[in-house]
Amino acid sequence: MLTATYIKYKLQFKVPSATSRSVLTEKYSYFIILKELDNPSNIAIGEAGPLDGLSIDAHVHFEFFLEQVCKNINEFINQIATIRFKYPSIAFALESALLLLKNQSTSILFPSTFTEGKSSIPINGLIWIGSIESMKKQIEEKLAVGYQVVKLKIGANTFEEELAILKWIRTTYKENDLVLRLDANGAFAVQEAAEKMKQLSAYDIHSIEQPIAAGQLDAMRDLCAQKIIPIALDEELIPVVSLKEKAKLIQHIQSDYIILKPSLHGGFGGCEEWIQLARINQIPYWITSALESNIGLNAIAQWTAQLKDSSAMTHGLGTGQLYTNNIDSPLYIEQGHLYFDTTQSIDYTTIM
DSSP: EEEEEEEEEEEEEEEEEOOOEEEEEEEEEEEEEEEEEEEEEEEOOOOOETTTOOOOOOTTTTHHHHHHHHHHHEEEEEETHHHHHHHHHHHHHHHHHHHHHHHSSSSSSSSTOOOOOOTEEBBBBEEOOHHHHHHHHOOOOOOOHOSSSEEEEEESOOOOHHHHHHHHHHHOOOOOEEEEEEETBBOOOBHHHHHHHHHHHHOEEEEEEEEEEOOOHHHHHHHHHHTOOOOSSGGGGTTTTTTTHHHHHHHOOSSEEEEOTTTTTTTTHHHHHHHHHHTTTOOEEBBBBBBBOOHHHHHHHHHHHHHTTTGGGGOOOHHHHHHHHSOOSSSSTTTTTTOOOOTTTOGGGGOO
């Protein structure tokens, strides 16, 4: 038998972080704390962190449902496969905490060579939207510490400014020195997307995430078919929750990549359905965080590390450095790779 409580925690960004949708200065996460009644020293925490304007569970009923889950935890732990359809971040938090309880660990969910400190996860450096000079500075800082892949958020500056940034990058760093990913967060209008992508393609772009807003399936299919720049689906996947609808979307759009976030896609179980379909359709995928604290990021990193084809891609798991008040964890970054320090553990005392 289990007991459950939760803590609402405000994460503070070190600097305002801009996307084409908004500027972020803070973010709330909800830490679900599970305890075993017959072994009260076995405590585990999972993170539910819905993103406003993006997650399907970021709405006024979220905290009420979370309260019901905690009050009736012994019923709800058997309903995770159902919870993930409407509350994906809560499903992720419960999956994570239950794995920690099972392992009687504060930090280890998926034992692997990663958690043994013998392997690492290649990750991209994230470049937030800003002035040309600030974005140049971010890129130089990422390269100086060993990143070989960077992802640029685009869509909030003028298109001419963004082309100027890319021109500077490719004048300074060739494709062999730096892999460029772009994330438009749906910023392009359908009628202009192809032309903009043609101009972007001059700069040796690895991929572009969600060039047009989600929900325009035929337009996205047509963009993918043109093969201007490889397209990765991101926001497009979030509202699609049944296996049948997932298969339908994958087959209809036929994108070059898909991007998975356990907090947004129904936890590990929901993401594994997407991975199964991606493998069947020979579509590569990579995993990214959804601005979780180190508690959620630790769970995602360990799950990613044990996927059989995870080492084939560079993942987006470098967000642990974003916050002034993040939770101490075993994760650290070196030379563009995420590592697990076996001498460290997650420090729950800072939030309890």
